[in-house]
Amino acid sequence: MAKKLSSQNRNSVRIKINGNWREFSLGTDSSCEINPTMTLSYFLREKLGFTGLKVACNEGACGACTILMDGKTVLSCMMLAVQAEGHEVVTIEGLEKNDPVVEAFAQQCAPGYGTALQCGLCTPGFVMSAKALLKENPRPNIGEVKEALSGHICRCGCYSGVAQAVMHAGEKIANKGECHE
Numbered sequence: 001m002a003k004k005l006s007s008q009n010r011n012s013v014r015i016k017i018n019g020n021w022r023e024f025s026l027g028t029d030s031s032c033e034i035n036p037t038m039t040l041s042y043f044l045r046e047k048l049g050f051t052g053l054k055v056a057c058n059e060g061a062c063g064a065c066t067i068l069m070d071g072k073t074v075l076s077c078m079m080l081a082v083q084a085e086g087h088e089v090v091t092i093e094g095l096e097k098n099d100p101v102v103e104a105f106a107q108q109c110a111p112g113y114g115t116a117l118q119c120g121l122c123t124p125g126f127v128m129s130a131k132a133l134l135k136e137n138p139r140p141n142i143g144e145v146k147e148a149l150s151g152h153i154c155r156c157g158c159y160s161g162v163a164q165a166v167m168h169a170g171e172k173i174a175n176k177g178e179c180h181e
Ligand code: FES
Pocket: 054, 055, 056, 057, 058, 059, 060, 061, 062, 063, 064, 065, 066, 075, 076, 077, 078
C-alpha cells in the first residue's frame, strides 16, 4: 500500500486527511512533524489531535485504531506515518455529523441485544469498519456483519448491540437511497 517517497520530495509527506491534502515535514530532527519511526496512529492522535482514533493494544490485535485509507480499513497502529504518503486517510472525525452508522450506534438500544457501546473505546474502530463494509455491501446479513467486525475487541462485551447497529445503519442508508462516505 505504501508508496515510495519521490526523491525530490523526501523531506516531506503529503497526506489527504479528512478531506484536506496536507504536507508535513519528515526527518529525525525533533522539529520535524513526522519522524520515520512514528506510527500513523501516534501521528494522527498526538501530533494532529484526531483523538477520536483510539489506541488500545498498540500491536494490531484489537481493531480500536481502525481508520480508512483509500476507502479500506487499516490498523493505524501497525503502519508508519510515512506510509500514508500520497494516500487518503479518514478518521471518525472525517465523517458527517449525521452519519448513519454513527447515528445507528448512538441509537442502538434493544431488548436482547443491548447497546452498541458502553465506555466507547472500541466504537470509532467498529464504526470505521462498518463504513467500509456498508460501502462494499450496503445490505449485509448478520453473518457478514459479524465476519467484517471479527477483528475488533470490545472489552465491554457489546458485540450483539454493535452487530444490530450495523444492520440498522444498512437499513438507514437503504431508506435514504444513498451511501455516505
Ligand atoms: S490499537 Fe491498533 S489494533 Fe489495537
